[in-house]
Amino acid sequence: MGEFELIRRYFLPVSEAGQHPAVLLGPGDDCAIQRVGEGQDLVFSVDTLVEGVHFPEHYSPEKLGWRSLAVAASDLAAMGADPVCFTLALTLPQADPDWLANFSSGLSSASRSFGLNLAGGDITRGPLALTLQVHGTVPVDSAIRRSGAKPGDLICVSGTLGNAAAALALLDLEFPTTEQVELLEHYHAPQPQLLLGRALRGSASAAIDVSDGLVADLTHLLGASGVAGAIDVGCLPLSGALAAQREDAINLALYGGDDYQLCVTIADTALKALPDAIRKQLTAVGRVRTGAGLVVDGGSAQAQPGGYDHFGSE
Secondary structure: OOHHHHHHHHHHHHHOOOOOOOEEEOEOEOOOEEOOOOOEEEEEEEEEEEEOOOEOOOOOHHHHHHHHHHHHHHHHHHHOOEEEEEEEEEEEOOOOHHHHHHHHHHHHHHHHHHOOEEEEEEEEEOOOEEEEEEEEEEEOOOOOOOOOOOOOOEEEEEOOOOHHHHHHHHOOOOOOOHHHHHHHHHHHOOOOOHHHHHHOOOOOOEEEEEOOOHHHHHHHHHHHHOOEEEEOHHHOOOOHHHHHHOOOHHHHHHHOOOOOEEEEEEOHHHHHHOOHHHHOOEEEEEEEEOOOEEEEHHHOEEOOOOOOOOOOOO
């Protein structure tokens, strides 16, 4: 099967799974065309996933299809963006029809769920790797940046933390328990917080998605804002499955990656003004302070460096 037949058979159907009216021209030409409406800013982000680094070798292609787009879409959520489309550069060791059918199935499901239209891409031969660029829009000057946190703001997170990191040790289990299945679902099928991100536009002072671990990502946000922060570990939201499975649940919540929840800073008054349905998705875990750095336990201990870093050991 040649490259163009591969695209026609497995990826043109994906491009039809999440049709978006702003995509005027999708796969099949030299470039895609996206129309950005008047009064809108285009926001975009790119992520690369490499076999053996970002996902296990021989990983389920259907799960990889979902996961690869979810990881990229999470960056749009952090900016409060309305999702529009994505491109995919896929490097494959071989054109395996079964692998491709399952991968495109997972990718189609994610495309429909997130409202992201496949607009084009590239396919090459080599070690398995995926690069996805996602596009979204926001009203002019309304994107939530990392650089807006102010002393006195609450530090809040969505969902629960540490589940995906705990799942890493469970990926090879043949018969996982009910609690273990729950943790594995967080790894295999992350849910980018797109609706929440858009709801926080105009209310949150800063935001970042938790991909490399709460401590690592919050440290990035605080540094970009020129402020300090403190986390009360007693406030960290933990799932019952994580608490039941791991004695080191707090460390996983602080330093474990792959949660793809949102970490936002927000003034008390802005938080109280949010609709109940939005406010209930957030847990306050600390405060922004003047100065620099991040401490835990309300200021009793300096946060240790943590989170995933591709070149941290070099």
